[in-house]
Amino acid sequence: MDALQAAPLGGQFTFRGRTYTRQNKDSSTPFRAYDESGRRVHLGLLEEQAFWAWATIDFLQQTGVRIEERLEASHHALIQYSCPPAVKSCLCSRSLPRKPTRNGLLVSPELADVLSTITARVRDPRTGAIPMLPNYDVAEMIWNPPMPLLFQWTHGGQRTPVSRR
Structure with a gap:
């Protein structure tokens, strides 16, 4: 680019x-x-697809969540906690992965890097906010209320959640 x-x-x-x-x-x-x-090549679209492929693979690898949980990952799930004195602070997720035996996930430095890169990419450049989007839960066949999804992009001139594909 x-x-x-x-x-x-x-x-x-x-x-x-x-x-x-x-x-x-x-x-x-x-x-x-x-x-x-x-042949005309849309380099912006190729770069966008490559970024989301990288982000998805790293996110899935670092968290162990399923695809459907990746689709529902939101910025609201990330919380910064005070940790032991040896560690100044740590980032935790209260809803990733969604397992009955776990209440959250301690975010590794590698995952924090992926999450911060994703967050920087989806922020609205004018307001700095992460746009709120509804998304369809295919497993439960319902629309979830708008939330600041981490996996969203501009497709066809409109903000949409990144698809399952």
Whole structure:
């Protein structure tokens, strides 16, 4: 994305050995370019999909939650607690994973990094708030009330929860 934005309109840039040409006009989709064969590539969408794939894999690996629990993960679930003197503070989740034998999850530094990266990405740049979205629970076949979901993105110009896929 940095190489694309650094290139002038209509200019070429190289990324990982492939040459792209930036589109020659500003538009509503500024992250499009053309590959060597002239095929239009939406680099912004590819970057968005790659980010959410990384975030999902790391989140699932670090927490052990199921896909449906990932879909319901919200910013409200994160709480900072005072910990023993050896540890200045720790971040805990009160609802991840949703297991009857556990009340929460102590967040490791690796998971905290993933969560902070996700949070920074979903915050509204104008207000700093995480948009509240309703989501459909396919297991219970009900709509959950709007909440600040961690896994949300802009798709088709509208904020939506990241899908199961």
